[in-house]
Amino acid sequence: xxxxxxxxxxxxxxxxxxxxxxxxxxxxxxxxxxxxxxxxxxxxxxxxxxxxxxxxxxxxxxxxxxxxxxxxxxxxxxxxxxxxxxxxxxxxxxxxxxxxxxxxxxxxxxxxxxxxxxxxxxxxxxxxxxxxxxxxxxxxxxxxxxxxxxxxxxxx
Numbered sequence: 001x002x003x004x005x006x007x008x009x010x011x012x013x014x015x016x017x018x019x020x021x022x023x024x025x026x027x028x029x030x031x032x033x034x035x036x037x038x039x040x041x042x043x044x045x046x047x048x049x050x051x052x053x054x055x056x057x058x059x060x061x062x063x064x065x066x067x068x069x070x071x072x073x074x075x076x077x078x079x080x081x082x083x084x085x086x087x088x089x090x091x092x093x094x095x096x097x098x099x100x101x102x103x104x105x106x107x108x109x110x111x112x113x114x115x116x117x118x119x120x121x122x123x124x125x126x127x128x129x130x131x132x133x134x135x136x137x138x139x140x141x142x143x144x145x146x147x148x149x150x151x152x153x154x155x156x
Contacts, residue, residue, distance in 0.1 A: 006065040007105055009112045012072065016061050017048050019069035023095035029130055058116070062096070062105050071096040071105045075113045077120050089117030091127040094136075110143055 012020060021044055025034035035041050051057045051074065062071030074092040091113055096106045117125045128151040129136045141147075 007070070007108055008063045009060050009109060010063060012048070012052075012059040012061045014045060014048060016069050016072075017044050020059070020061065020072045020093075020095075023069075023072060023097055024093060026095070026098055029132070059093075060109070060112070062109050064100075069097075070100040071109050073109050073113055075116055077117065077122060083123045086123030087121055089113065089120070089122040089125040091125060094127070106139060107143060110140075 018040055021034055021040060022036065024030045025036050048059070051059050056077045056079075058075045060073060060075070061069045064070050073094040076090040076092065077087050078090055079087045091110065094106065094109060096109070114125050126149075127140065127145065129140065137147075
C-alpha cells in the first residue's frame with residue numbers, strides 16, 4: 001500500500017508520459033480529451049519536449065517506493081504586471097492514480113508546488129478545476145485554496 005511517506009516527487013521524463021496521459025484520461029472528462037493508444041500519439045511527446053525546455057514550466061511526477069508513477073502535476077510560473085509585477089504559480093493537470101487516492105499523495109504534490117512557487121518568487125498560486133469535480137474542489141479548499149474567480153474557456 002502506497003502512502004505519502006514513501007512518495008518521491010521528481011521532474012517528469014519522457015518515459016513517464018504514458019503514465020501521465022493514463023492518469024489524465026482516467027475520468028469521464030479526460031477520457032473525452034485524451035487518446036490512449038499504443039504507441040501514444042507523437043503529439044504528447046512533442047508537448048513534453050516543449051514543456052521540458054521551458055524554464056517557467058515544470059511537469060513533475062509522484063513516484064512510489066517501487067518506482068511507479070502514481071501522480072503528476074504541472075506548475076507554470078507566469079510573470080505579470082499586476083500584483084506589483086509579481087509572478088503567479090498556476091497548477092495544471094493535478095492527478096493521482098485512481099488506486100492511490102486518499103493516501104496523501106495529491107496533498108504532497110500540491111504542497112510541493114506551493115513551496116516551489118514561493119522559491120520562484122510567486123505572489124500567489126492559483127488553479128482551475130472543472131465545476132463537476134466537487135471532490136477536487138473540497139480537496140483544494142481543505143489545502144487553503146479559496147473560491148475567488150470564475151474560470152472561463154474557449155476550446156478550439
